[in-house]
Amino acid sequence: MQNVDTAQVESAVPSRRRFSSLNRVLKYVLVRGLTLLVTITIGVYLAILIANGGGYVDQMRIGQIKEEIAMQMAADQEMTFLTMQERRELEAARVEVQIQQLGLDRPFMIRSFEYLWNGLTLNLGSADYLLSDSGSRQVRNILGERLGPTLLLMATGQLLLFFSSLALGLILSRRYGSFLDKLIVTLAPTSSAPAWFYGMFFILIFAAVLGWLPFGGMIDAPPPQTTWLRALSIMKHMILPVSALLLASVFSGAYSRRTFFLIYSSEDYVEMAKAKGLSDREIERRYVLRPTLPTIITSFMLTIIGLWTGAIVFETVFNWPGIGRLTQQAINLFDTPVIVATTVIYAYLLAVTVFLLDIIYALVDPRVKIGGGGH
C-alpha cells in the first residue's frame, strides 16, 4: 500500500507542475499582451497628434473648405442675382455644413480619441485626398493596392541582403585577416550612403547612358499581355532597385555579421569543442550558429516587418508604386488617415513580432523561460 501511495503522489507531481507552467504561460501571455497594447495605444496616439499637427491641420482644412466654396460660388452664375449680404450668409452656411460633415466643429482633442479608437480597431476610414488606382477612397483599398509592390521589392531585396550578408559574414569569420576579409572591411563604410543614392547612379549608368534597363516603375507601359511576359517585365524593373539595395548594405552587413561571429567564435566553449576534436563544420553548426540563433532570429524578424513600411525616398527615386511612395504622397497632402493607417498597421506588426520573439526565444534558448522565475 505504501508503495502505491508514493507512486500516486509522484505521478501527481509532474501534472501539477505542468498545470502551474501552463498557468504561468497564460499569465505571461496576458500581461505581455496588455503591455504591448498600451505601447501600441501610446504610439498610435502620438502618430495621430503628429500627423494632425496637434490640431493645426484642422485649421488648414477649414481654410481650404472656405476657399473652395468661395471659388465655387464665384464661378456660379446664379449667385450674381443675390445681394452681397445674402451671398455671405449662404457661403457661411455651406462652409458650416461641410465643417459639420467632417466633424471639424468639435474640439480636436475629443476627435483625436475617436481617431485613436478607429485606428486601433483597424477601422481605417477613408482618405482625405488620395484615391486608389481603382478610384476608391477607402484607406484599406489604397493600402492594399500598394502593399503588393512594396512586399515584392523589399522582400526580394531584404531577404537577399539578409542571407547574403549572413553567409558572407560566416565566410569572412572563417578567413579572418584574409584578402577578402580586408576588402570587405575596407568597403564597409560605403554603406553610409543610402540605397537611393546608389540607385540614382545606377539609373544614370544603366538606364540613361547604357539604356539596358528601365528608369523606374514596376512594369512596362502598356503591360504585356501574357502573365509570363508580365512577370519578366516586373523582374527587369526590379534589377536596379534590388542591386542598389544590396550594394548599399551588403558590405556593412557582412562586416557586422563577421564581427559578431568572431566574437562568438572566441567563446570558451568553442575552444573546448576544438579541443574535443570536432570538425570545423560541426563546431560552426553546433557551437557558433546554434548559440547565436536567438540573435539571428531577432534580426530576421525585424527585417521581415521592416519590409512592410517600404522606403520613402527609395521608392520615389525608382518610381515604385509602393507603400513608401504612398506615405510620401500622403505626407505632402496632409492626408492624415493614410499616415495614421500605415502607422497603426506597423505598430501592430511590430507588437506581434515582439510577442512572437519572446516565445521563440524560450523555444530556442533553454536559459530563457517564458514568464521567468518558474521551475
Next chain:
Amino acid sequence: MTDKNVVLDVQNLKLYFRTESGPVQAVDDVSFQLKAGHTLAVVGESGCGKSSLAKAILRLLPRNVSEYTGKIEFDGVDIMQYSDEEYRRKIRWHQIAQVPQASMNSLNPVIRIEDQLIEPLLIHDKMTKQQARTRVAEVFEVVGLPVDFLQRYPFELSGGMRQRAIIAMALASNPKLVVLDEPSSALDLLSQANLMNVLKRVKNEINTTFILITHDIGTASELADEVAVMYAGKMVEYASAQYFYTDAHHPYSQKLMASVPTLREDKELGFIPGQPPSLINPPTGCRFAARCEKKFEKCSMEPPTTDMGHGATVQCWLFEETGEVKNA
C-alpha cells in the same frame, strides 16, 4: 631518451605570439619528459607561460602565433609533424584531453550536458549513442555527480559541478594525457577542496597521465609526482615532487616555496620583490636575475641546463659546478 614509460617528450618547444610591439616569447625553448601515469605540476607566477605551454601541447593556438616549433613526442610519435586534420583525428581528446581554466564557460549553454559529453565518443571512438551514454554515466559517477544531471543544461549546474562535468568529459574517452589548466582557480575554497579530492581519487583509480597547471603550489603537492617551475617563458627547474618540496634548487623555486603558507610550521612568509619581465623583450641572460638575491656576473649570460640527479634539471649558473651541465 628511449624510455618506454615516457608518454610525453617535449624538446625545445617554442611558442611566440605576434603583437604590435614585437613577438611575445610565451614558451621559450622548453624541454621535459613525462612518464606514463605520473602527474606533472607546472607552477609559476601569472604570465610566465604556463597556460601557453598547455596550449602548445594541445595545439589550441590563437591566431597571432608567430613561431611554433620544437618537438612534441607523444607515445613515441612526433605529433608536431601532424597536419591540423591529422592532429584532430588522431590526438584530440581520445589521446590528449584538457580541462580548461574557464570551465564555467566551457560548456555550450544551449546543448544538454549529456549531448556535449558524448560528442567525442561518437566522433573518435565510433560508439553508438547508447554505448556513449552508458560510458558517460559511468564517468559522471567517478567524478561524483548525480547521473540525472546529465539531462540538464549547463546553466542549471554550479561552477564546481560544471568543472567536474568537464573532468568527466575528459575522462570519458580514456585519454593517455589530460592537461588541467588551473582547474580550480575560478572556484571558491570549498569547491576547490572538493575538486582536488575528486582529482586525487581519479588519479588513484585511473592510470592516466596528468599535467596540472597551477599557481597554487600547496594544492599541487597533493597530486604532483613531478614539478616544473616556469619563469618568463623558460622552464627554470624540473624535479620530482619528492625532492622539489624539500629541496628546491633554483633561487626562484626557493622563493616560491618560501611564499607558501604551511599548516604546522609557524614561519614568516617570504615574497619576491618586483614583477616577472615582459616577454616581449626579455632580458638577455638569466631572466630572473633582476629579482634574484644571489645574482653574480655570469647571470648576464644565458644559464645552462644542469642535471642535478634524480631526473632533476635546473637552469641556473649557481649549479654549474655541482651538477652535470647538459648544454651550455
